Amino acid sequence: MLTAAAALAVAALLAGHRLVPGDAGTLLDTGLPWLGAAVPVLALAAALRRAPLAGAAVAVAAAVWAALFGTAFLPASPSGGRYDLRAMSQNMYAANPVPARTAARLIADRPDLLALQEIRAGASTARLDAAYPHRVVRGTVGLWSRLPITSSGPVDLGLGWPRALRAVVATGDGPLTVYVAHLGSARPGDTGERDATMDRLAARVRADASGRVLLLGDLNTATTDRKLGALVPALREAQGDAGSGLGFTWPSSFPLARPDHILYRGLDPVDAATARTPGSDHDAVRADFRF
DSSP states (O other): OHHHHHHHHHHHHHHHGGGSOHHHHHHHHHHGGGGGGHHHHHHHHHHHHTOHHHHHHHHHHHHHHHHHHGGGGSOOOOOTTOOSEEEEEEEOOTTOSOHHHHHHHHHHTOOSEEEEESOOSSHHHHHHHHHOSEEEEETTEEEEESSOEEEEEEOOOSSSSOOEEEEEEEETTEEEEEEEEEOOOOBTTBOHHHHHHHHHHHHHHHTOOOSSEEEEEEOSOOTTOGGGGGTTTTSEEHHHHHBSSOOOOBSTTSOOBOOEEEEEESSEEEEEEEEOOSSOSSOEEEEEEEO
């Protein structure tokens, strides 16, 4: 009975995680995919005990997990490698010991748009400046572009210093609005700063009448976190629509969550993935789009 009860508890948490209030609910949201790790353990326990009832309960938990996350592991639709625009985002990590190597790894993927957070002037940007003809930096965030940047400005997140920007990029198919953001920190039991900055950013994006929008950055908000609902479904997540797997990016040594995002509207994503980069505590995120 204990195994069956545990399996049903896992199923209930998976299905009803949005009903758990407050900081406990936010923490549960963030770690939600990892509840699936309990399923094979409980399945083994049910098998060893030869308990059909427990086995049925484990099957329920497995089915709920699969309904939530199983589609992420289905093969993406083949694009034939064709895309019009590649975008990448990387938290450079303020204490990065090898920022030039990080930049070189990113350049090797040939993104048309490259958004960085936690940047430091100097070695981390000199190589990028040489590789990209257009750039805009506001505080500790920046955008490097192969395409002309026709306008840009900071986005006030209420932090007292710039950690977000808005730029308009000229493409062969018309203007594209690009946001780069690094939201406030979120820690267990303390998400107030993150929530306030998310609300400010979401309000700015919702008020933006641009037909085509990309939002790139470290939002300190996991894909499964209910707070991401401030931006989704007004924008969509490229990894969920065109990638394979859950795309975890942090910490890079053993990724457990995805605070780094490429969100979009008005474009057609054809591929999405993560990229391991040296020096940073985050993996990079990448997405390819057609106009």
